[in-house]
Amino acid sequence: MDRRLFLKSSAALLGTGLFPFGQSGWALAANPASPTQKKLVVVMLRGAVDGLNVVAPYADANYYALRPGIAVAKPGAADGLLDLDGYFGLHPALTPLQPLWQAKQLAFVHAAGSPDATRSHFDAQDYMESGTPGRKGTADGWMNRLLATLPGEMSPTRAVSIGPTLPRILSGRIGVANVASGNAAGKPTVLDRPKVDDAFSQLYKGDDKLAQAYEEARETHKEVMDSLADEMMAASNGAPLPNGFPTDAVQLAKLMRKGNVQLAFIALGGWDTHINQGAGKGQLANRLAPVGEGLAQLAQALGPMWNDTTVVVMSEFGRTAKQNGNGGTDHGHGNVMWLLGGAVAGGKVYGDWRGLDNAALYEQRDVPVTTDFRAVLAQVAERHLRLPDAQLAQIFPGLTTTAPRGLIRA
Amino acid sequence: MVKLAVVIATLLTAASICAAPLTDEQRALHVLNRLGYGPAPGDLQQVQAMGVERYIDQQLHPERIALPAALNQRLDALRHNEKTPREMLAVVRPGPLMKLDAAQQQEAQREIYKDAAQLSHQERLYRAIYSPRQLEEVMTDFWFNHFNVYADKGLTRVFVTDYERNAIRPYVLGRFRDLLGATAKHPAMLFYLDNWESAAPDFQGKNKRVQGLNENYARELMELHTLGVDGGYTQKDVTELARMLTGWTFDPRASFFGGGSYTFDARRHDTHGKEWLNRHVEPRGQAEGEWALDVLAASPVTAHHISYQLAQYFVADEPPASLVDKLTQRFINSQGDIRAVLTTLFASPEFWDSANVGNKFKTPYQLVVSATRAAGVQVNNVKPLTGALYQLGMPLYGCQTPDGYKNTEAAWLNPDAITRRINLATALGTGRLALSRPADSDASAPMGKGEIEPLDPVTLANTLGPALSDKTLASIQQADPNLRAALMLGSPDFQRH
Structure with a gap:
């Protein structure tokens, strides 16, 4: 890492009260690299977030013409965008991320998405998780294939999903842990009582899927208890924590710092804004606010580990450039991907952006896809997780295009 | 323990001939598991007495x-x-x-x-x-x-x-077309998938929020409710169907005269011709939408889509193609008569194939309901059950997305789920789930000493019959008697049906 840049970014974050680096940061950052040192967190916004209002091209007059009721006002106006680069602006509900942008630890790739044109949420999410757009037969998720390929020792919590079910993206050959969302994580279970644990362990002996899941659950639970239990009680004075993304983000950070987590996934729903989505305020703003807050808290809570972490935020497709009849937007195509982390070459909106002129739109209605989402993920895997070229083809078979260069700092 | 040993001995003989044709008791268990939410006390014996065929017909x-x-x-x-x-x-x-x-x-x-x-x-x-x-x-x-x-x-x-x-x-x-029509016109669906505010692109109403087309319902109507995602329609077909369905709405203001029920608002309806699924559609007001539902319900593509889903739900996560084809044919030649399709399904060799018996991993809902039924407890307060469903990721009426909850093992089997299922089974089996408290009381407060009564393991083993394997019963026999019922409900065997 560039020392000068590091100092600059620390100062910028300090100035805004966001303080990701403790005193110990120097010592830890200087440790020799272990194979699992580089981390990846994927946040999936299920339901197709309206990327044109997340990173809005306010300098394109078409933006306001197409969205008279829902365009976010220009920077400087009430509830207006936060200027990014004189052309694009960030949704004001994401103000907590502004310091990361200023510290050049936040970047966007606009007009990104799937080469498959489906406007079905479920197919598009499936493709984004399998990493094989257009091919439904793929049995596993790309994060599981990545996990299988990365060098370093396996542990039950090397890949973690937050939530009660295991997502497609992490399913596959390698065992993956899932941790309850919110205040249920880190609570004791009946299996903490030795007598109960012994009896059930007898029942779940074997090597079938249930027995495996049982064994993984025990190991995960132990690690989660070690990482979360004391701190949680101390931090909240015993009161239950509120559920929500900021809570989960902070819990994830603790697990990552104390445990063995290298890959993490969390999905957030509620983005399918067909009706009354609002502009600078309103439904979409209310959904975005906790995402911004949670990501900022994740950066802070990771401390020095933030330098080794890349966070990718993605969504299955974008939404129509034009607002629909109900102050909302319908299913579209291209969207914006977010990249955050100490290693991200941030402060820039990447991508082949062609404007919102009718002729530039895909099927005269949507932002086109000019960058394959897999190409962005491949570059993160290659440059950040240091995955060799040859193995990339296993993670994203059939990927032929590349993403804009230099998303990750050398 | 003697009684349980007797039960085990009886069951051993039943379970050890697993590859052989199903016993009467196993057949009874299979229909109770698949046509219902598993056996309650006495059910196994009752179904055996009346015969499996009669039970199916009655159901x-x-x-x-x-x-x-x-x-x-x-x-x-x-x-x-x-x-x-x-x-x-x-x-x-x-x-x-x-x-x-x-x-x-x-x-x-x-x-x-x-x-x-x-x-x-x-x-x-x-x-x-x-x-x-x-x-x-x-x-x-x-x-x-x-x-x-x-x-x-x-x-x-x-x-x-x-x-x-x-x-x-x-x-x-009943008939699939009736189901399709009833859901299409219900305010719950009209609101949830936004069609209530959809209007012709050139519509100028007093309500500023209603200013044009909303294609949300039209898309899911084809993708999820009828043809299926690979049903061969295009984006244009979605938009055209949405135009045909403009005006299908309800009045959200309750008034002395009504409100809160379906109405066709001709002012919002797109009165131009449409091109849908390679057909020209003449302007006919509400009849266009009715006709579209007829076309979708009668499509062989829909028949296949629904048949696949029924076969997956009732038989196997990856249902045999032979069965799906059979059900599709029945769906088509019965004009979407669901009872007829299910009759074919329950009589099929695929349904009775021993490879498809006890092979489905229960969804959280199936687990919670089947455990409560098996326990034979008097439920006055459902909060412990709705709480468990929430924690297991399947809250009632709580699936945000229009595709509904999945029913496959891949969707529900994960490490955290196993721990939570064991927690629930232990609370229920040891009598610590506050199901008997009055409905309006706090179910989360711990049970008092006098309230706790573990389930009787012998009764439970009798209720479940061949649902528990000899290996499981042998292992349970080693455990503390107060834990035995919990172990049965939390066993790997009980997670499947």
Whole structure:
């Protein structure tokens, strides 16, 4: 890492009260690299977030013409965008991320998405998780294939999903842990009582899927208890924590710092804004606010580990450039991907952006896809997780295009 | 322990001939598991006595099965406290004369939604646990999922009980076209998938929010409800279908004259011709949408899509193609008669193939209901059950997305789920789940010493019969007697059906 840049970014974050680096940061950052040192967190916004209002091209007059009721006002106006680069602006509900942008630890790739044109949420999410757009037969998720390929020792919590079910993206050959969302994580279970644990362990002996899941659950639970239990009680004075993304983000950070987590996934729903989505305020703003807050808290809570972490935020497709009849937007195509982390070459909106002129739109209605989402993920895997070229083809078979260069700092 | 040993000895003989044809007891268990939510005390013996074929036939004709008086009393009591959609609308969308200040309004809405949610949870769970019309309950859940709405999206809560009762339940074994029409016109669906505010692109109404087309429902109608995602339609077909369905709406303001029910608003309807699924559609007002539903319901592509889903639900996560083809044919030649399709399904060799017996991993809902049924407990308070469903990732009426909950092992088997299932089984089996408390009491407070009574493991083993393997029973025999029922409900065997 560039020392000068590091100092600059620390100062910028300090100035805004966001303080990701403790005193110990120097010592830890200087440790020799272990194979699992580089981390990846994927946040999936299920339901197709309206990327044109997340990173809005306010300098394109078409933006306001197409969205008279829902365009976010220009920077400087009430509830207006936060200027990014004189052309694009960030949704004001994401103000907590502004310091990361200023510290050049936040970047966007606009007009990104799937080469498959489906406007079905479920197919598009499936493709984004399998990493094989257009091919439904793929049995596993790309994060599981990545996990299988990365060098370093396996542990039950090397890949973690937050939530009660295991997502497609992490399913596959390698065992993956899932941790309850919110205040249920880190609570004791009946299996903490030795007598109960012994009896059930007898029942779940074997090597079938249930027995495996049982064994993984025990190991995960132990690690989660070690990482979360004391701190949680101390931090909240015993009161239950509120559920929500900021809570989960902070819990994830603790697990990552104390445990063995290298890959993490969390999905957030509620983005399918067909009706009354609002502009600078309103439904979409209310959904975005906790995402911004949670990501900022994740950066802070990771401390020095933030330098080794890349966070990718993605969504299955974008939404129509034009607002629909109900102050909302319908299913579209291209969207914006977010990249955050100490290693991200941030402060820039990447991508082949062609404007919102009718002729530039895909099927005269949507932002086109000019960058394959897999190409962005491949570059993160290659440059950040240091995955060799040859193995990339296993993670994203059939990927032929590349993403804009230099998303990750050398 | 002697009694349990006897049970084990009997079961050993049954379980050790697994590859052989199913025993009568195994056949009885299979229909109880698949046509219903598993055996309650005495069910296995009863089905064996009446014969599996007769049980299936009876389940396919629920109108011939009387509901027990105790269940009717419970349901009547719930109805007594229930508010109609119009009564609820009068509170959440009051006219100008009845308006409260914002805080009062919010509180009134919160209260009314909370009560409505609790009543809907009780009705659904009481029926699933206690109704002898088990297949009707299974199909209600199946079709609700198929035509899913999310109760916590705005006004949907007002309508969700009525939706299940009047748009789903009457048709669960009837004609698919009736189900399709009833859901298409119900305010719950009209609101949830936004069609109520969709209008012709050039429509100029007083309401600023209604200014053009919304294609949300039209897309899911083809993708999820009928043809399936690979059903061969295009984006243009989605838009054109949305135009045909403009004007299908409801009035959200309750008034003396009505409100809260379906109406066709001709002013919003797109009166131009449309091109849909390679056909020209002449302008015909509401009849265009009705015709579109006819076309979709009669499509062989829909027949295949629904048949696949039924086969997956009732037989195997990856259902045999032979069975799906058979059901598709039956669906087509019976004009979408769901009872006829299920009759074929339950008589098929695929349904009875021993590889497809006990192979499905229970969804959280199936687990919670089957455990409660097997326990034979008197439930007065469903909160511990709805809480468990929430923690297991399957809250009632709580699936946000229109595709509904999945029913496959890949969707539900994960490490955290196993721990939570064991937690639930242990609480229920050791008598620590506060199911017997009055419905309006706090179910989360710990049970007092006198309240705790572990389930009797011998009774439970008898109830479950061949659902528990000899290996499992042998292992349980080594454990503390107070833990044995918990171990049965938390066993790997009980997670499948």
